[in-house]
Amino acid sequence: MKLSTKKNGFLGADQTVSYEASYQKAKAVIIPFGMENHVSYGEGTRRGPQAIINASHQINENDEQTFKAIYRCGIATLTQPQVPKKSTTALNLLAKITQQVLKDGKFPVILGGEHALTPAVLWAVCKKYSDISVLHFDAHADLRSQYEGSIYSHASALRRVLETCPVQRLVQVGIRSVSEVGDELGFMRREKKRIKTFWGWQDPPPQRVIKAISTKNVYITFDVDAFDSSLMPATGTPEPGGLQWWPTLEILKAVFAAKNVVGVDLVELAPIPRLHAPDFLAARLVYKMIGYKFSGTRIKAI
Ligand SMILES: [Mn+2]
Numbered sequence: 044m045k046l047s048t049k050k051n052g053f054l055g056a057d058q059t060v061s062y063e064a065s066y067q068k069a070k071a072v073i074i075p076f077g078m079e080n081h082v083s084y085g086e087g088t089r090r091g092p093q094a095i096i097n098a099s100h101q102i103n104e105n106d107e108q109t110f111k112a113i114y115r116c117g118i119a120t121l122t123q124p125q126v127p128k129k130s131t132t133a134l135n136l137l138a139k140i141t142q143q144v145l146k147d148g149k150f151p152v153i154l155g156g157e158h159a160l161t162p163a164v165l166w167a168v169c170k171k172y173s174d175i176s177v178l179h180f181d182a183h184a185d186l187r188s189q190y191e192g193s194i195y196s197h198a199s200a201l202r203r204v205l206e207t208c209p210v211q212r213l214v215q216v217g218i219r220s221v222s223e224v225g226d227e228l229g230f231m232r233r234e235k236k237r238i239k240t241f242w243g244w245q246d247p248p249p250q251r252v253i254k255a256i257s258t259k260n261v262y263i264t265f266d267v268d269a270f271d272s273s274l275m276p277a278t279g280t281p282e283p284g285g286l287q288w289w290p291t292l293e294i295l296k297a298v299f300a301a302k303n304v305v306g307v308d309l310v311e312l313a314p315i316p317r318l319h320a321p322d323f324l325a326a327r328l329v330y331k332m333i334g335y336k337f338s339g340t341r342i343k344a345i
Contacts, residue, residue, distance in 0.1 A: 044140065044143040046144070050063070052073060053095075053329070069117040069119035070118075070337055071116060072151055074144065074153045076155060077089035077123065078126050078156040078157055083191065084279050088156055091155055091311070092155070094322040095309070095322060095326045098322040098325070099329070102330055106331070106338065109343060116337035134195065137163040138167045139167075141163070141164050145305075151164070153307070153310075154309055155309065161200045161264045165210065166208060169209055169210070172305055174211065176212040176213070176260070177210050177262050179201055179266075180216050180263070181201075181268065182268040183198065184221045184222075184240065186202045186205075186225075198225065211257050212239065213238045214252060217241070249293050250297065252294050256298070261302045261303065262307070266311045267309065267325055270287075270288075270324070271287060274288065277318065278311050278321075279311060295332060299336055300335075300340040304332075304336060309329055
């Protein structure tokens with residue numbers, strides 16, 4: 044599959060320096076995919092990828108933990124394709140794109156869009172890696188058998204992953220919204236060997252999260268509503284009692300150090316016009332994760 048990159052994508056350029064790499068030279072490839080086929084409450088996730096890209100142009104390139112200029116690892120941004128309206132067609136397209144990026148030996152970073160896109164990424168990831176776990180940050184368990192008539196709803200995203208991919212373990216962090224009617228609790232109980240859920244009130248130390256991940260390879264899916272709604276109001280279904288910034292980065296840093304993270308997605312940002320802090324948070328989180336992957340996780344003090 045032929046992939047095309049976009050100028051002025053993630054990080055962009057200022058007058059003197061371009062922070063973007065060519066596709067050939069990039070280690071990390073940003074895949075914007077503003078899929079929004081199911082909306083339960085607040086709409087706007089289709090605008091998420093561009094809001095993250097716009098905010099990323101304001102990121103100072105030097106990381107304040109490692110004091111490294113993360114962009115030097117090479118980051119390219121793909122042109123967003125027209126996202127098909129039919130869910131299965133959209134998912135197959137995203138799976139194909141991700142498969143190509145993985146085949147080219149690059150680290151895929153998918154920008155959503157709604158959480159419904161995650162199964163497609165895992166279809167591609169599981170073609171390359173047989174020994175894989177999923178680390179899932181979210182306010183919601185996303186384990187419903189179906190939701191509002193669709194099995195490809197965002198509320199069923201991780202259930203579809205577990206049903207359609209040979210994922211060994213699902214480790215959930217930040218969960219504080221779970222449905223009984225949607226058979227989430229029942230499914231969790233039946234699959235308790237495969238699913239480990241850390242509830243929002245538990246605030247697990249990084250080592251407990253790492254211990255729960257049974258494989259060397261990990262895929263991270265990050266629904267921005269995992270964060271407390273005060274930090275992240277720009278999402279369709281915000282919940283109080285969520286994650287905070289530095290403790291979350293501590294978990295991510297520890298996981299990137301201990302495991303082989305093979306790809307990430309960041310989903311469910313629904314930008315609010317004139318409230319740009321959430322867009323900046325999302326852009327910074329993407330930059331941090333790429334940094335942990337390629338610039339290391341050892342924190343320096345200067
Ligand atoms: Mn969610």
